[in-house]
Amino acid sequence: MQKIILLVSIIFFFNVSVAQQLKLSKNAEISVLTVGPGASLNDAFGHSAFRIKDRQNNIDVVYGYGEYDFGAPNFYLKFAQGKLNYLLSKTDFNRFYNIYSYFDRSIYEQVLNLTTEEKQKLFDYLIFNYKPENRGYLYEFFFDNCATKIKDVTNATLNNTIIFKKPADFKDASFRTLIHNKLNKNSWGSFGIDLALGSVIDRQATTEDHMFLPENIYKFFEVASKGPNGEALVKQNHVLYAKKNKWKSSSFVTSPLCILGILGLLILFITYKDYNSHKQSKWLDLTLFSVTGCIGILILLLWFATDHKGTHQNYNLLWAFALNVLCIPQLLKNKVSLWFIKYIKLLIILLCLLVLHWTIGVQVYAIGLIPLLIALFVRYLYLVWFYSK
Helix, strand or coil: CHHHHHHHHHHHHHHHHHHHHCCCCCCCEEEEEEECCCCCHHHCCCEEEEEEEEHHHCEEEEEEEEEECCCCCCHHHHHHHCCCEEEEEEEEHHHHHHHHHHCCCCEEEEEECCCHHHHHHHHHHHHHHCCCCCCEEECECCCECHHHHHHHHHHHHCCCCCECCCCCCCCCCEHHHHHHCCCCCCCHHHHHHHHHCCHHHHCECCCHHHHHCHHHHHHHHHHCEECCCCEECEEEEEEEECCCCCCCCCCHHHCHHHHHHHHHHHHHHHHHHHHHHCCCCHHHHHHHHHHHHHHHHHHHHHHHCCCCCCCCCCHHHHCCCHHHHHHHHHHCCCCCCHHHHHHHHHHHHHHHHHHHHHHHCCCCCCHHHHHHHHHHHHHHHHHHHHHHC
């Protein structure tokens, strides 16, 4: 009996001790850390996190909502479907600092202007969120990511009393423009984004929607106010690490505009030779219809078979027409059906419609596509002429 009492007492005092350790002191600070962009596409938009610093209790940790759950079943399939849970991470500040400084990524700190009770509330929220059963959340690039979580958690802590004002350099923009501002438009990363994401990201983002980017979390927090008295949300800011080197820009030779430009010229050259010899290079048309059709199928899957919001209403289908794969047997015939000639005329009309969409701003397409689209247009015109004869 005495052993049981002793064991219960130990557990009780241990829990009390832990509870006391998690009680922040009056001098504790909670900051928002903003990490600058990195060299890879995955790091191109930066990162945001909370820092909890309490020297009296020997606490200096960083919580961030940007960790992959690599142990999740069917990881890659869930990632493609937009059904992958991201995790709240926790790490020692020194480790956090050493990692990002090693990769030469700037680190900015904004100390939040919070009362002792508000600090404790935010800290308790993070502790609760870090429990294994609460760590995961369904990531969404534009509306629920590592940056928007900072805004939402801070606002919830302050009972939604934060007033976000427009920064001095604020300009209304679409989601796609905000992405392009962080990338080289003539890069494969930008090309892939413009190919996979649809016209839904070409609508103008609301003021608060701009905060899906960590850099804008910093800018908006800097001028935000809280509470009925309109106190500043941020009381101090520091540059913890300043980037030392500039990233090397990628070579134009390996860019989409150059590679697809060479491909477009090759298509035009073969078409010119076919025209002079009154022949058809069937291998070229089989390749074009197969590739554009498969890309079209992929776009349809991203639109209808995933939970990604940004992949909806993707009019890249106007050039990457999924039905092209069904028309491949026609290209193998010596004499095509009359309906196939009409089908190619439809492809020409769709390309014209794409140009109209681009001109009036329905959807912005990758600039690397321009030479390929021109080549497809000319090739389709030639096929109509050739088959009609």
